[in-house]
Amino acid sequence: MPKLLVAVMSCWRSNYTNPQNPDMRDYFAKRRDQDPAARRDACRNTWLRGFTELGIDYQFFLGRPTLEQKGKRGSVFVTDPDPPITLFDETVLYTGDGYYDNGHKMAAIIKRALTQGYDYILRTDDDMYVYADRIIKTDWASHQ
Numbered sequence: 001m002p003k004l005l006v007a008v009m010s011c012w013r014s015n016y017t018n019p020q021n022p023d024m025r026d027y028f029a030k031r032r033d034q035d036p037a038a039r040r041d042a043c044r045n046t047w048l049r050g051f052t053e054l055g056i057d058y059q060f061f062l063g064r065p066t067l068e069q070k071g072k073r074g075s076v077f078v079t080d081p082d083p084p085i086t087l088f089d090e091t092v093l094y095t096g097d098g099y100y101d102n103g104h105k106m107a108a109i110i111k112r113a114l115t116q117g118y119d120y121i122l123r124t125d126d127d128m129y130v131y132a133d134r135i136i137k138t139d140w141a142s143h144q
Contacts (some may be wrong), residue, residue: 008040063097094110
């Protein structure tokens, strides 16, 4: 049977500000759950249980947190060299953690999955709900 990794992309804080245009407004900021740790816990307590019951691995993937540093020219965001301690199912990648770093995060997830012998990745977000019993019925081999 092919080996599947459920890769859940998450972050340290919900910040969808564009670093190139910090004045651009995030219209959904007030409606978005601002506590990513709570979203990860909700996933663990609900839909991820379906995958663990089927013997399928999952992992949360986070980038390195960014720190805001004030300078003469305004704010600059730099990657924190020492990320916070994570839980057993959380992996901190050597990428940024902002919305605009998602492409780099995905490349790092793929690289990690390949080195760990996974055949397939089901990439989700921490604000999704996935029905494990339904998705596992998919013919994975036909989606190459």
